[in-house]
Amino acid sequence: MQGYRILEASSEDDAFLICNQHDGPIHLMVTDVVMPKMYGPELAKRLSSSYPEMKVIYMTGYVEDVISHHGVLEKGVENLQKPFTINDLARKVREVLDK
Secondary structure: OOOOOOOOOOOHHHHHHHHHHOOOOOOEEEEEOEOOOOEHHHHHHHHHOOOOOOEEEEEEOOOHHHHHHOOOOOOOOOEEEOOOOHHHHHHHHHHHHHO
């Protein structure tokens, strides 16, 4: 609805498969911080070798201080606190892409 082309993955494995099959750049990844097989930062790091210009927004229901304290997410990374609205997401996406 905002004019972006979306590649949707339902798991970490799907994300790798979809990205590997995608012909073209990936400008932004939106991922949860905590997932079943790996943390979002690990997924982003592994994909960044193929997409070094890719920016990342991490979604989380945890308080930023808690996840930073446990080493899951570094302070200062782009974070979108759950729950959020579609308008919150759209604003954050535009903000991050414009940096």
